[in-house]
Amino acid sequence: MNTxxxxxxxxxxxxxxxxxxxxxxxxxxxxxxxxxxxxxxxxGGLWDxxxxxxxxxxxxxxxxxxxxxVWEPNHVWLLFAVVLLFSGFPTxxxxxxxxxxxxxxxxxxxxxxxxAAFVFRSYGPFDSTVxxxxxxxxxxASIMTPFLLGVSLxxxxxxxxxxxxxxxxxxxVRAMLSPxxxxxxxxxxxxxxxxxxxxxxxxxxxxxxxxxxRLALWAGLTVxxxxxxxxxxxxxxxxxxxxxxxxxxxxxxxxxxxxxxALSAWALWTRRFHLARFTAVAEVITLFWGxxxxxxxxxxxxxxxxxxxxxxxxxxxxMLRIIPWGLAILLPSLFLLFRVFKGENPAxxxxxxxxxxxxxxxxxxxxx
Amino acid sequence: xxxxLAARFQMAFSLGFHMIFAALGVGMPLLLLIAEGLWxxxxxxxxxxxxxxxxxxxGLTFAIGAVSGTALSFELGLLWPAxxxxxxxxxxxxxxxxxxAFFTEAIFIGLYLYGWKRxxxxxxxxxxxPVAIAGAASSVxxxxxxxxxxxxxxxDLLKANPAAVDPAGILFxxxxxxxxxxxxxxxxxxxxxxxxxxxxxxxxxxxxxDAVRRSALxxxxxxxxxxxxxxxxxxxxxxxxxxxxxxAKLAAMESxxxxxxGAPLRIGGWPDPETGEVRYAIELPKGLSFLAFGDxxxxxxxxxxxxxxxxxxVPVTHVxxxxxxxxxxxxxxxxxxxxxxxxxRRGRELDNDLLLRILIGASPxxxxxxxxxxxxxxxxxxxxILYNVMRTSEAVTPNPHVLSTLVGFVALYxxxxxxxxxxxxxxxxxxxxxxxYGEGAAS
Numbered sequence: 001m002n003t004x005x006x007x008x009x010x011x012x013x014x015x016x017x018x019x020x021x022x023x024x025x026x027x028x029x030x031x032x033x034x035x036x037x038x039x040x041x042x043x044g045g046l047w048d049x050x051x052x053x054x055x056x057x058x059x060x061x062x063x064x065x066x067x068x069x070v071w072e073p074n075h076v077w078l079l080f081a082v083v084l085l086f087s088g089f090p091t092x093x094x095x096x097x098x099x100x101x102x103x104x105x106x107x108x109x110x111x112x113x114x115x116a117a118f119v120f121r122s123y124g125p126f127d128s129t130v131x132x133x134x135x136x137x138x139x140x141a142s143i144m145t146p147f148l149l150g151v152s153l154x155x156x157x158x159x160x161x162x163x164x165x166x167x168x169x170x171x172x173v174r175a176m177l178s179p180x181x182x183x184x185x186x187x188x189x190x191x192x193x194x195x196x197x198x199x200x201x202x203x204x205x206x207x208x209x210x211x212x213x214r215l216a217l218w219a220g221l222t223v224x225x226x227x228x229x230x231x232x233x234x235x236x237x238x239x240x241x242x243x244x245x246x247x248x249x250x251x252x253x254x255x256x257x258x259x260x261x262a263l264s265a266w267a268l269w270t271r272r273f274h275l276a277r278f279t280a281v282a283e284v285i286t287l288f289w290g291x292x293x294x295x296x297x298x299x300x301x302x303x304x305x306x307x308x309x310x311x312x313x314x315x316x317x318x319m320l321r322i323i324p325w326g327l328a329i330l331l332p333s334l335f336l337l338f339r340v341f342k343g344e345n346p347a348x349x350x351x352x353x354x355x356x357x358x359x360x361x362x363x364x365x366x367x368x
Numbered sequence: 369x370x371x372x373l374a375a376r377f378q379m380a381f382s383l384g385f386h387m388i389f390a391a392l393g394v395g396m397p398l399l400l401l402i403a404e405g406l407w408x409x410x411x412x413x414x415x416x417x418x419x420x421x422x423x424x425x426x427g428l429t430f431a432i433g434a435v436s437g438t439a440l441s442f443e444l445g446l447l448w449p450a451x452x453x454x455x456x457x458x459x460x461x462x463x464x465x466x467x468x469a470f471f472t473e474a475i476f477i478g479l480y481l482y483g484w485k486r487x488x489x490x491x492x493x494x495x496x497x498p499v500a501i502a503g504a505a506s507s508v509x510x511x512x513x514x515x516x517x518x519x520x521x522x523x524d525l526l527k528a529n530p531a532a533v534d535p536a537g538i539l540f541x542x543x544x545x546x547x548x549x550x551x552x553x554x555x556x557x558x559x560x561x562x563x564x565x566x567x568x569x570x571x572x573x574x575x576x577x578d579a580v581r582r583s584a585l586x587x588x589x590x591x592x593x594x595x596x597x598x599x600x601x602x603x604x605x606x607x608x609x610x611x612x613x614x615x616a617k618l619a620a621m622e623s624x625x626x627x628x629x630g631a632p633l634r635i636g637g638w639p640d641p642e643t644g645e646v647r648y649a650i651e652l653p654k655g656l657s658f659l660a661f662g663d664x665x666x667x668x669x670x671x672x673x674x675x676x677x678x679x680x681x682v683p684v685t686h687v688x689x690x691x692x693x694x695x696x697x698x699x700x701x702x703x704x705x706x707x708x709x710x711x712x713r714r715g716r717e718l719d720n721d722l723l724l725r726i727l728i729g730a731s732p733x734x735x736x737x738x739x740x741x742x743x744x745x746x747x748x749x750x751x752x753i754l755y756n757v758m759r760t761s762e763a764v765t766p767n768p769h770v771l772s773t774l775v776g777f778v779a780l781y782x783x784x785x786x787x788x789x790x791x792x793x794x795x796x797x798x799x800x801x802x803x804x805y806g807e808g809a810a811s
Binding site for chain 1: 424427428430431432434435436437438439441442443444445446449450452453454455456457458459460461463464465466467468470471472474475476477478479481482483486487498530531532533534535536765766767769773776780784787788790791794
């Protein structure tokens with residue numbers, strides 16, 4: 001928090017100490033967690049869809065096993081951010097709901113299909129026609145959803161969603177289909193694909209691990225190219241955001257993100273997989289925080305800010321009192337979950353559902 | 369179809385679908401805890417079979433509940449932006465707390481479903497406890513938001529001076545909340561129990577009369593009996609609150625068109641809002657006055673006290689209410705028959721085919737009661753989204769494409785429902801391996 005306040009030192013003190021600022025802070029925390037956990041699950045879906053070669057089935061099983069116990073909690077971070085948004089900034093929620101009516105419905109379609117297809121496939125017969133159809137649905141929905149979420153993030157900054165005299169006026173084409181928004185969508189998708197492949201190097205072993213190392217390197221390269229195109233494009237399309245990103249309050253985070261990305265790629269190259277995972281997570285976090293700070297104080301540029309769209313202080317205070325209690329239950333529970341399924345653990349058979357389905361997965365070694 | 373009607377249908381369909389899985393998400397964890405607890409105590413293998421098979425079913429249904437619930441959190445705003453813009457600060461706290469409960473449930477259900485071989489037996493059983501508690505807590509908290517829509521305490525202040533509103537006070541200090549929350553949560557247990565009982569009765573009727581089926585029926589019907597026995601009490605209290613806080617809803621539930629002292633209780637029948645008559649109903653003299661106010665001669669407000677444009681849809685509310693009550697009574701009758709047969713036959717109740725047929729017939733009644741009860745609550749609240757404060761028509765999205773999204777959602781959920789039924793039918797106890805936990809259980 002102190003670092004954050006330090007980073008915001010340009011802003012008047014009153015702006016960074018009010019309850020709306022802290023509710024927004026928690027919202028960004030939830031979205032950050034979603035960015036490096038939830039998008040990785042989508043990335044898993046992408047690799048599932050594009051699994052090719054002699055070990056395609058092994059990839060798919062590895063992805064299913066890695067996602068199984070954690071995808072639902074990972075997904076709740078998004079729900080949590082939405083709830084914070086409509087409680088803390090109701091005007092923003094209703095504005096986006098009106099402006100992005102169709103795209104958000106498509107996001108919902110993706111969310112519902114992705115989750116449903118994943119369980120249908122894990123519990124159903126893996127090799128039947130129905131299983132294959134749901135597997136494709138799982139992959140397709142895993143691509144559509146993060147892409148559209150990224151495009152929506154771009155739309156929020158695009159300036160094409162306006163609130164004039166209390167009425168929402170949206171130019172959906174400019175908001176969603178501008179090169180800028182589309183590129184943000186692609187970047188979101190590929191970042192997810194990158195972190196997913198990096199995580200999977202630690203879940204698999206032997207040749208499968210090498211496969212995911214290779215995929216991660218390609219995805220990382222794509223991310224770098226997309227980011228390199230995005231920055232100059234941004235200066236033309238959304239100059240205010242580009243200027244903020246290069247402002248001293250965001251720039252250090254942006255640079256840290258770039259450094260983490262480079263380090264992560266190097267670690268992958270040299271097969272330091274733990275370091276690669278750590279730096280990949282750092283990359284997503286620093287880039288997301290850099291972006292969030294650049295966005296400050298706008299929630300929907302240029303009409304809705306943290307301050308003019310916030311709920312009254314008593315609602316915000318109530319939420320701020322509740323959140324620490326909630327986290328006191330949540331964080332130890334999450335720790336337990338990841339410790340049991342992702343941490344050091346004696347080699348035990350599948351973390352699949354109890355005798356789930358009729359797929360005969362390979363025994364996995366210690367995952368870490 | 370008008371935009372408003374399409375939006376109402378989309379909301380109704382999405383919620384009605386989600387509710388099935390939400391109810392199972394509350395009810396199934398309790399059944400799992402009981403079955404696995406009995407296994408730990410007795411080490412009789414059929415309890416383990418039950419826990420494992422129910423666990424698989426829960427894994428499937430919980431995921432559908434989770435994603436359809438996420439969809440709903442968006443749909444609240446997508447369909448009713450003006451409502452969420454106005455009331456988000458009031459209902460938000462309920463969803464914030466509920467968010468944590470749901471999060472906890474999702475984490476521990478992951479541990480429970482995938483942790484059979486990674487946790488010790490006791491630890492595994494213990495992970496089920498937060499699932500059951502958080503599931504029930506979610507239900508109670510979501511109902512807080514709905515109860516506030518029925519009885520929007522402090523909404524005038526919210527309109528005049530939002531900054532002065534105490535959100536937790538108006539939300540959790542609402543007198544209608546506790547009884548609505550208990551009634552709805554009991555309904556989820558009843559719905560789960562009766563649905564599961566039907567599955568086992570069906571199996572037994574086809575010759576599978578083993579210890580697995582017998583224990584399964586015993587466990588679920590203990591839960592079902594408790595829920596079904598308590599629900600008339602909470603239901604009676606809920607109706608009394610409706611009489612006090614939402615007289616137009618009570619009048620629609622009972623088709624009380626005219627204000628009257630000593631109003632009769634109408635059982636069944638079809639109301640005609642144009643003529644104000646109820647055809648084919650059985651009337652119990654002064655019954656409604658007594659049930660609503662505890663006084664046979666109390667005055668019950670009729671719909672004539674309200675302008676016509678403020679009436680809910682009377683036939684839908686009335687018929688749903690009748691169905692809910694009938695389902696509740698039939699559930700009680702079914703469990704009473706079950707316990708009678710079990711006592712009479714000294715535990716050989718599976719040999720009584722009539723009983724099995726009754727249980728199969730009673731199988732959907734819990735869900736019928738849950739859905740119709742919810743229809744009574746929400747359709748009976750119309751034309752208000754926020755009772756007496758904001759009309760549903762004022763809240764609806766200006767976007768003209770609701771009909772398309774409605775069609776899309778109906779198609780999507782039908783597809784999911786069909787696939788799910790197909791997968792659930794494939795689950796069987798014979799498949800559930802007996803190796804439990806980490807103890808020498810390499811597969």
